[in-house]
Amino acid sequence: MDFLQAVVLGVIQGLTEFLPISSSAHLAIFPKFFGWDDPGAAYTAVVQIGTEIAVVLYFWRDIWTIGSGWVRGVFSAQARQLPEWRMGWFVIIGSMPIVLLGLALQDLIDREFRNLWVIGTTLIVLGIVLGIAERVGRKTSKIESLTMRHAILLGLAQAGALVPGVSRSGATISMGLFLGYERAAATRYAFLLAIPAVLGAGIYKLKDIPGGENAYGVGPTIVGTIVSFVVGIAVIHWLLKYVSTRSFAPFVIYRIGLGALVLILVGSGVIAASTTVG
Structure with a gap:
């Protein structure tokens, strides 16, 4: 049964990681609906490696261009005039808030x-924020117009996703919309910005997988990670096409509805608020 649960949670992770609805929230909520143990923060972090590998493969040309351009810029003044050098620094600087806060708040995040x-x-509050951003954002700037100030603000927004329910993509996209970026540009940058943080967190949490913080164990965690990778590839392709022509309004409605349902069920005692493993 653990393997079946791992497959279901892998599908949930793959479906929700890139949508602005919080994968970590879904991995905490849905086991409660099914009467399963909470997989724990370690499982949540490690299974996200699958979806981030999907990002790496999907955007490998962009990643190679930015990475190689940044490396060339270390040794060449001429290369430092190119956009790849700046974008490399934007991703590095933008990743720092979530890394530093993640290490400082590790116990709070896990418990x-x-x-x-x-x-x-x-879920409700950030759903409202996303709705406001969708409404007031100019949605005219392209990713090429990104500045260091904006990269820092986007990185600070991403750090909010340390709290399950915020959504890494949702927070970053909301900030991008507030700053005037196109939906597709904000979404694309959210994907790139997440790579260092998510892969780093997953690798850091690998040590906890055989232990008590993970209710599923090594084998099911591997299965869940593979499933999340396969589903994640399809979701990336769909989402980038979707945001090029349509709004985030359905995700706003979904977030508020799910958040309200969770609060009602917890308040009425149908499900417990605690997600402690075991």
């Missing part, structure tokens, strides 16, 4: 933040 009162509330 207190994984509470359904918190998750339900953040």
